[in-house]
Amino acid sequence: MNRRLRDVPWAIAMLLPSLALVAVWTVYPLMRAIQKGHFRCDVTGKKCTDQGWSRYVDVFQSDEFQHALGVSIKLMLLTVPTGLVLGVGLAVLADKHLRGIGIFRTIFSSTIATSVAVASLVWFVLLQPQIGVLADMFSDWFPVLKNPGLLNDAGTALLAVALSSIWANLGFTFIIVTAALQSVPRDLYESAFVDGAGSMRRFTNVTIPMIAPTLLFVGVVLTTRALQTYGEIALLTGGGPNPQKPTTTIPYLIYGRNSIISTDIGTKSAAAVLLFLLSLVLALVQFRGLEKRVHYGS
Amino acid sequence: MRTARRRSLVAVSALVLVAACSGGGSITDSNDTTTTVASGGSTGDTAGTPDTLAPTTTVALDTLPDCPTDALAAADGPVEISFWHGMSSALGDEVTRLTDAYNASQDKVKVSLVQGSYEETADNYFQASADNRPDLVQLPEYQVQAMIDTASTVPVGKCIGASGLDTSPFLSAAMDAYATAGVQWAMPFNISNPVLFYNKRAFEAAGLDPNTPPASLEELQAFSKQIVDSGASKYGLALESGFDSGGGWYVEQWFCKAGEFYADNDNGRTNRATKVLYDNATGVDLLTFLQGMLNDGTAVDVGDNSQSGYDNLLKLADQVEPAAMTINTSASLGPVLQVLGTGQFPNIDAGDVGVGPMPGPEGKPGALIGGAALWVVDSGDDARTAAAWDFLTYLTGAQQQSEWAVATGYVPNRSDALELEPYKGTVAADPRFAVAYQQLLDTPAVPTSAGPVLGPLRQVRTVLANAVAAIFDGADVTATLTDAANQANGLIAEYNARN
Numbered sequence: 001m002n003r004r005l006r007d008v009p010w011a012i013a014m015l016l017p018s019l020a021l022v023a024v025w026t027v028y029p030l031m032r033a034i035q036k037g038h039f040r041c042d043v044t045g046k047k048c049t050d051q052g053w054s055r056y057v058d059v060f061q062s063d064e065f066q067h068a069l070g071v072s073i074k075l076m077l078l079t080v081p082t083g084l085v086l087g088v089g090l091a092v093l094a095d096k097h098l099r100g101i102g103i104f105r106t107i108f109s110s111t112i113a114t115s116v117a118v119a120s121l122v123w124f125v126l127l128q129p130q131i132g133v134l135a136d137m138f139s140d141w142f143p144v145l146k147n148p149g150l151l152n153d154a155g156t157a158l159l160a161v162a163l164s165s166i167w168a169n170l171g172f173t174f175i176i177v178t179a180a181l182q183s184v185p186r187d188l189y190e191s192a193f194v195d196g197a198g199s200m201r202r203f204t205n206v207t208i209p210m211i212a213p214t215l216l217f218v219g220v221v222l223t224t225r226a227l228q229t230y231g232e233i234a235l236l237t238g239g240g241p242n243p244q245k246p247t248t249t250i251p252y253l254i255y256g257r258n259s260i261i262s263t264d265i266g267t268k269s270a271a272a273v274l275l276f277l278l279s280l281v282l283a284l285v286q287f288r289g290l291e292k293r294v295h296y297g298s
Numbered sequence: 299m300r301t302a303r304r305r306s307l308v309a310v311s312a313l314v315l316v317a318a319c320s321g322g323g324s325i326t327d328s329n330d331t332t333t334t335v336a337s338g339g340s341t342g343d344t345a346g347t348p349d350t351l352a353p354t355t356t357v358a359l360d361t362l363p364d365c366p367t368d369a370l371a372a373a374d375g376p377v378e379i380s381f382w383h384g385m386s387s388a389l390g391d392e393v394t395r396l397t398d399a400y401n402a403s404q405d406k407v408k409v410s411l412v413q414g415s416y417e418e419t420a421d422n423y424f425q426a427s428a429d430n431r432p433d434l435v436q437l438p439e440y441q442v443q444a445m446i447d448t449a450s451t452v453p454v455g456k457c458i459g460a461s462g463l464d465t466s467p468f469l470s471a472a473m474d475a476y477a478t479a480g481v482q483w484a485m486p487f488n489i490s491n492p493v494l495f496y497n498k499r500a501f502e503a504a505g506l507d508p509n510t511p512p513a514s515l516e517e518l519q520a521f522s523k524q525i526v527d528s529g530a531s532k533y534g535l536a537l538e539s540g541f542d543s544g545g546g547w548y549v550e551q552w553f554c555k556a557g558e559f560y561a562d563n564d565n566g567r568t569n570r571a572t573k574v575l576y577d578n579a580t581g582v583d584l585l586t587f588l589q590g591m592l593n594d595g596t597a598v599d600v601g602d603n604s605q606s607g608y609d610n611l612l613k614l615a616d617q618v619e620p621a622a623m624t625i626n627t628s629a630s631l632g633p634v635l636q637v638l639g640t641g642q643f644p645n646i647d648a649g650d651v652g653v654g655p656m657p658g659p660e661g662k663p664g665a666l667i668g669g670a671a672l673w674v675v676d677s678g679d680d681a682r683t684a685a686a687w688d689f690l691t692y693l694t695g696a697q698q699q700s701e702w703a704v705a706t707g708y709v710p711n712r713s714d715a716l717e718l719e720p721y722k723g724t725v726a727a728d729p730r731f732a733v734a735y736q737q738l739l740d741t742p743a744v745p746t747s748a749g750p751v752l753g754p755l756r757q758v759r760t761v762l763a764n765a766v767a768a769i770f771d772g773a774d775v776t777a778t779l780t781d782a783a784n785q786a787n788g789l790i791a792e793y794n795a796r797n
Binding site for chain 1: 323441606612
């Protein structure tokens with residue numbers, strides 16, 4: 001008891017630096033955003049009119065936000081499952097003790113060293129409809145690559161963004177899943193083998209359950225990243241093509257220079273707070289819903 | 299415990315879904331009935347609009363801050379001032395070079411630079427408290443009304459009056475762009491306007507004179523047809539719908555060429571503008587015409603150009619389905635010639651690029667000033683105001699403008715810069731650099747030659763760009779423009795209600 005009390009000042013002193021950082025860089029901006037979300041402002045950000053809490057409802061119900069919400073969810077559905085499957089697939093492929101496997105591991109994980117900006121620019125140049133390599137090579141089979149271009153066609157733009165995003169995130173998934181695979185005890189595989197389980201059976205009944213916590217973690221991170229997708233959109237499509245705006249995600253609606261609310265700090269704040277709530281609800285659902293089925297070992 | 303929590307989660311999700319199903323309307327819609335009145339129909343009159351929504355911008359000069367340009371002589375020791383500008387890469391280097399030269403040329407004033415994009419500079423300026431503002435700031439033409447409404451600057455008209463600066467060499471169109479209601483607010487510094495870029499080789503192959511670009515929209519179509527029919531090029535014209543180009547800014551340019559206002563109250567220059575006019579017959583005719591060129595295959599839409607800024611230009615270099623002509627800002631001429639000069643494009647090189655005035659209705663001349671201007675900030679400190687003015691006169695001086703134009707591709711803002719090297723020699727060697735300047739000289743001195751000043755002009759352009767993209771996709775021209783005008787008018791009313 002006494003000992004505990006004596007530790008309190010020390011505990012506070014030691015927590016203080018990180019508490020201060022969280023307070024300054026997370027809590028304070030969040031509070032400011034919640035407060036600013038009540039307002040509608042002009043380009044100077046100084047002249048605002050208070051619309052009260054109902055502004056959040058208005059923003060949420062607006063056509064633009066609903067559209068962006070739909071785009072964000074579509075992008076999430078396009079990127080998360082595919083990214084997860086590809087990442088696990090590559091990790092399993094590379095989880096072999098073969099000569100030169102290190103080279104493949106390096107290649108598969110290399111996109112983690114690629115920033116969103118670089119990855120997007122690579123795809124932007126490849127997909128450029130007038131002089132891009134892909135457009136010139138494959139336009140006979142896929143005319144959309146040339147006219148109007150994969151990123152300029154309302155039907156394919158989101159798909160192209162998802163492609164770039166999946167590719168860029170693959171290295172992250174690969175590394176995390178590889179680490180998880182290496183921590184699976186080898187004797188589990190051996191006993192399963194002795195029991196007559198084939199490689200498919202070993203994968204579904206040993207590997208998957210053992211790396212399930214990692215898959216949950218990667219799934220949550222990929223979901224959050226998908227909801228926060230901004231860099232790819234800003235560099236590849238600018239939320240376009242207009243007028244359908246099939247790639248205007250919620251973050252692009254908030255920050256994008258082509259966004260209709262780009263000069264209204266109040267409306268942007270409201271949309272940002274709504275995005276925060278959405279991510280929070282989704283993460284909670286994922287943890288609560290999946291946690292029970294996840295085996296964390298003993 | 300756990301089930302209770304689960305239930306509350308389900309309830310939250312359900313709420314989200316319910317909310318998602320109801321409601322609607324645009325995020326820019328107003329809840330305020332007073333502003334909805336003004337945003338109603340584009341054809342209706344504004345008689346019902348409360349007077350407070352359109353306060354006069356006619357300001358008596360003596361209510362504005364003074365510009366004591368002689369205070370510099372009285373100051374002891376160098377006056378330190380800061381200049382915020384929006385020029386990056388090569389353009390930024392040239393600003394730095396000019397500033398260093400100024401600092402070295404005298405010992406009264408010492409200028410320090412802060413560089414950002416136009417948007418960053420504007421945001422930083424608007425958010426800064428009075429103590430943290432710079433002494434001089436460069437902002438683009440679409441910020442004129444917003445800057446006036448900050449009431450934080452010394453109108454340069456007062457400085458001109460106090461210093462007796464001779465403004466006769468300056469392009470009057472450029473000066474007028476930064477003047478409203480008789481007040482000269484800022485000084486034009488970097489000027490650009492849209493011009494026609496075309497491939498002379500395609501013109502020759504189609505039997506057209508490679509030195510005679512189309513002057514009117516009708517010629518633009520006829521030339522395009524000849525180019526397409528002869529097989530010289532897959533398309534005649536490459537169109538795009540970026541908000542700072544084909545989807546927004548060019549429409550303002552075409553209204554200038556047609557001799558019509560884009561917004562009421564003389565483009566917002568006699569009184570605060572309350573609505574846009576682009577849904578009138580001129581706008582409908584113009585966009586119907588462009589839509590027609592897309593429909594008959596003489597033109598191609600490359601989408602929103604604001605991503606790369608060069609999609610339409612690259613269409614000229616396309617090896618499979620090239621276009622022969624496109625419209626782009628004159629400021630891109632330098633980079634275009636540089637890129638083509640590398641010889642990586644088989645169907646066009648730097649020498650094949652022709653430059654002509656932007657074709658307009660009936661071939662009438664005219665161009666609005668693009669680019670940015672210098673604003674003297676009201677610091678309340680006479681010596682700093684005078685120092686900022688002194689530096690401004692240096693940056694806009696004839697010799698500096700001659701050097702600036704050559705280094706950047708912007709148009710000089712004064713006629714006496716034309717006679718000075720290096721500009722004189724550059725234009726003599728390559729007349730393509732003179733087209734944008736000539737286009738401004740040919741612009742008639744009428745009120746419609748000064749572009750729209752609207753508080754939310756950036757947003758208004760975004761709204762129109764969206765409508766133009768829809769029209770290029772085949773949407774009904776009249777209905778689309780009417781919708782866009784209504785949304786723009788709502789934004790204007792919303793802004794005016796606050797200012």
